[in-house]
Amino acid sequence: MECKKEENLKNCTCKGECERKGKCCECVLHHKQKGSLPVCLRK
Secondary structure, eight states, rough: OOOOOOHHHHHHOOOOOTTTTTTTHHHHHHHHHHHHHOOOGOO
């Protein structure tokens, strides 16, 4: 699957600067492993 980082960034609600910003697959996996939710899924 191709990551659509530039397209993802248009709708990204994350306020932090992170190497996973715009890479939703990596971000969701990272938060799942930590037992938390990314900002975009908290509301």
